[in-house]
Amino acid sequence: MLEEQFKVRFYETDALGHVNNTVIPGWIETGRLPIFDFFGAMSGETISLIVARLEVDYLRPIYFGKPVTVKTFVMRLGNSSFDIGTEVWQDDQCCAMGKTILVYFDYSEQKATPLTADIKQKLSALAHPEYPIDA
Template sequence: MFTLTIKPRFCETDALGHINNTVVPMWFEQGREPIFEFFVPSMKPEDWNLIIARIEVDFLAQLEFRHEVEIKTWLAKIGNSSMQVTQEVWQQGQCCARGSAALIHFDYGTNTATAIPEDIRVQLEAHLKG
């Protein structure tokens, strides 16, 4: 599992003073960066070989500006060319949001999904949680 601590920014709040619901998917993407680095160590866009096929977010409790959040990220499933990433947002000891993303290893030249290389699969499996 990967963890990331984020201090919410004032600009991420909504008119009610809570973290806007559009922010959580961006935090989740930031939490997926260690997974991205397995595939694209340089993190250069021209080397990119992943696409996102689906994201889901369930909001469980309100998030507040004044308190840090912890993003927890792990792999729930690894397929031939895809993987399911599960994530949670925790604030003050409470899980406030939960989500998942389907990522696909992708060849932009042929516009097709490609098998996850074995060396990357081994790295991913270390973060697999049932």
Template sequence: MFSEHFKVRFYETDGLAHVSNTVVAGWFECGREPIFKMFTPDLDLQNWPLILASYKIDFHLQIYYGKSVEVRTYVSRVGNSSFDTYQEIWQQDQKVASGTTTLVRFDFESNKSVPIDGTIKSQLEEHLYPQQEA
């Protein structure tokens, strides 16, 4: 598991006095940065090997300004050329949101998915969501 803490900023709140639902997707992306570094250690955008295929976010409770959040990032599935991350946002010891994102290793020159190499697969599997472990 990877863990990242964020201070909820005032501008992330909406007219209903809680964090806007659009902010969560950005927090999740920041939480995936350690996974991005497995594929591109220097995060060189000219040599980027991943595309986002899909994501789904579930909101469990409202998220509030003035209280920090923790983003927990796991790997929930590793396939041949794609993998899923499962992420949770926690605030004040409560899970307030969760989501799953599918990422694909991609060759932009050939415009096709390509297999994830064995070393990276092993690194991804070190971060499997606990319920996914054998």
């Protein structure tokens, strides 16, 4: 599992004093960036990862002035796609949960391509300690 800590910036809050809902997907994206290192150089001309789906459940407000921790983990490994889970924590409470489906995509062939055994092994190491990976 990966963990990243963020300071809530004032401009990320709304008139009610909590983090705007549009900010959370950005934190989710930043939390999963280290996973891209497993895939080496990617481009829109060769093979890359594409986001097929992003879901966010907003559980409780997040406030300015207190740090948040974004926990990122692998939930499922498929043939050419995998699911990333994300939890956003503040004050020891889970405030948001996300799920992102990423597809390993070959742009030259315009189709999904299988994940290698090496990549699957690296992704497996990012399992949540409390949840097994679905295969």
